[in-house]
Amino acid sequence: MSKKLSKSIRFIGLGFLEPLIHLIQGKETRKNLILVLKKIIAPLASFVLFMGVWQTGAQLLYNKEADYRIEKARTEQGDEAAIKMKECIISGDVSCQPNTLPSPAQVKVSFFKLIEDHKIIRQDKKDFKEKTASLNQKRIADGKEAITYTGRPSFVDQIITSIKTVFAGFLLAILIAVPIGIIIGLSETLRDSFNWLIQIFKPVSPVVWLLLVFMIVKTVTKDSNTDSAFIISFISVGLCSMWATLVNTTMGVATVDQDFLNVAKVLKLGSFQKVFKIILPSSLPLIFTGLRITLSVAWMVLIAIELLAQSPGLGSFVWEEFQNGANDSNSKIIVAMFVIGIIGFLLDRIMLTIQKLISFNKNEGN
Amino acid sequence: MAYLELKNVQKSYGQGIGSQSVLQDINLEIEEGEFVAIVGFSGSGKTTLINLISGLQEPSSGEILFKGTPVSGTSHERGVIFQNYSLLPWLTVYQNVWIAVKETFPKKSKKERDDMVRSYLDMVNLSPAIDKRPKELSGGMKQRVAVARTLAMDPEMILMDEPLGALDALTRGKLQDEILHIWEKNKRTALLITNDVDEGIYMADRIIPLLPGPNATLGPEFKIDISRPRDKTELNDNPEFKKIRNEIIEYLMKIGHENDSSNESLYLLPDLEPKDLRWDFSSKLKLS
Numbered sequence: 001m002s003k004k005l006s007k008s009i010r011f012i013g014l015g016f017l018e019p020l021i022h023l024i025q026g027k028e029t030r031k032n033l034i035l036v037l038k039k040i041i042a043p044l045a046s047f048v049l050f051m052g053v054w055q056t057g058a059q060l061l062y063n064k065e066a067d068y069r070i071e072k073a074r075t076e077q078g079d080e081a082a083i084k085m086k087e088c089i090i091s092g093d094v095s096c097q098p099n100t101l102p103s104p105a106q107v108k109v110s111f112f113k114l115i116e117d118h119k120i121i122r123q124d125k126k127d128f129k130e131k132t133a134s135l136n137q138k139r140i141a142d143g144k145e146a147i148t149y150t151g152r153p154s155f156v157d158q159i160i161t162s163i164k165t166v167f168a169g170f171l172l173a174i175l176i177a178v179p180i181g182i183i184i185g186l187s188e189t190l191r192d193s194f195n196w197l198i199q200i201f202k203p204v205s206p207v208v209w210l211l212l213v214f215m216i217v218k219t220v221t222k223d224s225n226t227d228s229a230f231i232i233s234f235i236s237v238g239l240c241s242m243w244a245t246l247v248n249t250t251m252g253v254a255t256v257d258q259d260f261l262n263v264a265k266v267l268k269l270g271s272f273q274k275v276f277k278i279i280l281p282s283s284l285p286l287i288f289t290g291l292r293i294t295l296s297v298a299w300m301v302l303i304a305i306e307l308l309a310q311s312p313g314l315g316s317f318v319w320e321e322f323q324n325g326a327n328d329s330n331s332k333i334i335v336a337m338f339v340i341g342i343i344g345f346l347l348d349r350i351m352l353t354i355q356k357l358i359s360f361n362k363n364e365g366n
Numbered sequence: 367m368a369y370l371e372l373k374n375v376q377k378s379y380g381q382g383i384g385s386q387s388v389l390q391d392i393n394l395e396i397e398e399g400e401f402v403a404i405v406g407f408s409g410s411g412k413t414t415l416i417n418l419i420s421g422l423q424e425p426s427s428g429e430i431l432f433k434g435t436p437v438s439g440t441s442h443e444r445g446v447i448f449q450n451y452s453l454l455p456w457l458t459v460y461q462n463v464w465i466a467v468k469e470t471f472p473k474k475s476k477k478e479r480d481d482m483v484r485s486y487l488d489m490v491n492l493s494p495a496i497d498k499r500p501k502e503l504s505g506g507m508k509q510r511v512a513v514a515r516t517l518a519m520d521p522e523m524i525l526m527d528e529p530l531g532a533l534d535a536l537t538r539g540k541l542q543d544e545i546l547h548i549w550e551k552n553k554r555t556a557l558l559i560t561n562d563v564d565e566g567i568y569m570a571d572r573i574i575p576l577l578p579g580p581n582a583t584l585g586p587e588f589k590i591d592i593s594r595p596r597d598k599t600e601l602n603d604n605p606e607f608k609k610i611r612n613e614i615i616e617y618l619m620k621i622g623h624e625n626d627s628s629n630e631s632l633y634l635l636p637d638l639e640p641k642d643l644r645w646d647f648s649s650k651l652k653l654s
Contacts, residue, residue: 037486259452265422265440267469267519277465 016040049105058103065098094327102331107338110331118154125149153312155332159339162313165230166295166302166347169237173294177242178287181249185283191250202243206301210236210308229311238304241298247261248290252283285359292351299344314340368395368557370419370429370523375428377414388414390581392428392580394574396557401549403558403566405614406576412559413449415576416527418556420446432523442470445521447529451512453500460496463487463515470519490544493561495646508535513541517548524556531561537597542569550594563614568596568609573614577621585621588614 006018019035021029066089074082089094102110128149136146152160184190213236221228256279264278306315318336321329375392378385378473379498388411396402406412417423417431421440430437434446453462487493490510500508509529516524518637530538544567548555560566566573567590575585592606602606 028508258449259448260454262422262446262448263452263454266420267444267466268440269465269469273469278454281454284456 016043018286026202027039036097036279042332054104058101061100062098063102069096069098095328099327102328102334106328106331108177110328111335113328114155114332116336118156121157123152124151136343155317155336158312158314159343160318162306162315163343164307165234165311165313166237166298168230168234169241169302170295171246172235172238173298174291177239177290177294178243178249181287181290182248182253182275182280184246185250185253186279191254198243198246204240206236206240207308208302209239210305213239214309229309233302233305233309233311233313236309237298237302240301240305241294244293244297245287245290249283249287252286252290253279256282264351266273276289286356288351288355292336292348292355295351296344299340299347303340304337367508369400369433370394370396370557371397371429371431372419373429373431375418375425376429377411377418377423378426380611387581389418391583391585393448394584396555398555399553400572401556401558403560403570403573404562404576405566405573405618406582407562407578407618408561409412410576410578411582412576413527416446416525416557416559420444420525422446442519443522445516445519445524447509447512447516447524447526449527449529449531451500451508453508453511453515457498458497458499459487459492459511462500462511462516465514467518482518484620486518487511489517489548490514507532507542509533509537509541510544513545521554523557524549526556528559528561530565538565543568546595563611563618567592567610567614570600573610573619575614575621585617 306313
């Protein structure tokens with residue numbers, strides 16, 4: 001395999017396939033066989049193991065729930081009802097299915113159902129737009145507000161809303177935490193005087209932040225009809241997650257290498273120049289470490305906050321499905337769980353890449 | 367009056383009972399255009415001395431006069447080449463030098479500054495590496511950037527804190543020649559701190575040993591009357607070189623020995639012999 005090919009494979013994150021390709025080409029069979037076992041077979045085995053545990057667990061829970069239902073029917077309505085119930089469960093009828101941890105297969109079905117549902121809703125929206133296009137034009141010309149689609153959002157819409165909320169919150173966290181961190185980091189007096197505040201507010205639970213934000217935003221937006229649910233949730237996300245950035249920025253600015261400060265002194269840089277040419281660049285790696293933690297915390301608390309604030313998004317999707325209690329609700333919740341996990345992982349990966357790009361080794365200048 | 371003058375300079379860290387004196391009774395005079403080397407053991411306060419002269423630190427007592435006026439804070443007139451290069455890793459080679467030029471000559475035009483940066487980098491043979499970052503450079507190249515950065519500020523006095531300590535012998539020799547060349551060309555005043563006696567003799571007009579700390583102070587000076595330009599290979603056969611080298615090393619060894627023996631105390635060892643406590647299998651077996 002040419003170097004270029006292996007480089008591009010590694011670049012797109014499929015580097016683990018490299019030994020397999022080597023093996024197929026018959027190069028260094030023994031070494032590549034071990035590599036294939038290590039990098040491909042072992043992770044695959046762990047996946048199979050995971051699925052196995054899930055499947056058996058789901059099966060056990062299913063059986064227990066089914067037995068309970070049959071037994072209940074027997075004690076309450078007699079043997080005949082019990083047999084009927086058993087037949088009903090075996091037939092797979094929706095009305096009498098035990099409601100418990102869904103199996104992998106059910107989750108897969110739900111996933112495709114959600115996708116299908118999204119397609120339907122998208123089509124519906126498109127039709128609605130076409131239908132109301134001429135009417136809306138008229139309304140706008142008359143100075144009235146246009147009619148908008150008010151149907152329920154699809155699963156994909158919820159994901160997009162969640163991502164929007166998390167980025168709004170993340171942006172807010174950056175805007176608050178980075179400047180304050182720099183200012184506090186530069187002055188020991190400020191650091192000492194604000195330390196208590198940071199230490200006390202840092203461990204406060206997201207739920208309490210939400211309530212606090214709710215108190216304030218509710219009053220502020222009293223006389224306007226803006227969408228306060230979105231505002232509340234993104235401000236809460238920002239406030240919960242900004243602490244890691246704040247602490248890291250302060251740390252980074254406060255602990256700039258003495259060598260760099262000596263350079264600033266010898267060059268006689270002004271204080272403005274010193275901050276922007278020496279202190280900020282040298283603390284960027286720590287700031288980005290903080291931002292990475294902030295983004296992952298933001299994504300984690302977002303779900304809880306959406307769930308409580310009734311603001312649209314994955315959190316409220318999960319909560320609505322749980323309240324809904326339909327036959328496939330549980331498997332939809334599991335689908336959401338995987339989606340949340342995968343998006344969180346991707347966000348972290350993006351931040352890691354940016355962090356790698358801007359970071360430098362502290363000893364590189366020496 | 368001397369160009370640089372240190373009068374009874376004393377520096378201690380900490381306060382009260384816990385304070386530790388690093389330098390004491392430092393008296394030094396350097397004339398304009400002179401090249402002085404200070405040779406000392408590691409940990410004898412050499413870096414502190416450079417920091418005091420450059421203005422990075424203030425003496426606890428005593429006076430440092432530069433051209434007759436007391437030193438307060440750093441100045442572009444005294445350039446420092448740091449021991450650990452202290453390049454800014456987020457800037458390229460060009461930018462590292464450029465930032466110094468920009469600060470020292472704020473009135474020059476962009477073009478003039480650019481020319482200056484390029485000519486100094488060319489002087490230390492770094493033109494091909496102009497857009498590289500410090501992490502891509504070898505130790506010798508990094509030190510050359512540091513040299514270029516300091517010289518680009520066109521200081522009247524160059525302070526060097528073991529600038530070549532971490533380099534291999536070949537690179538070291540080359541950079542010594544480069545620094546000497548620049549010093550001779552512009553007739554600046556230079557103070558070199560080093561732990562290498564040969565380097566001091568090769569480069570300096572005078573060598574002053576810094577006696578080991580704590581309470582380090584300067585020893586008697588050794589004048590080096592070897593005509594310039596000096597040739598490294600011939601120097602080894604030069605009788606004057608041999609004489610001075612032996613004198614200095616002898617002096618340093620004597621001082622070092624005195625310092626060691628003053629700390630030495632006699633320990634009385636207890637008259638004990640180890641006892642073998644291992645299980646004696648043979649005797650146990652016989653018993654059973």
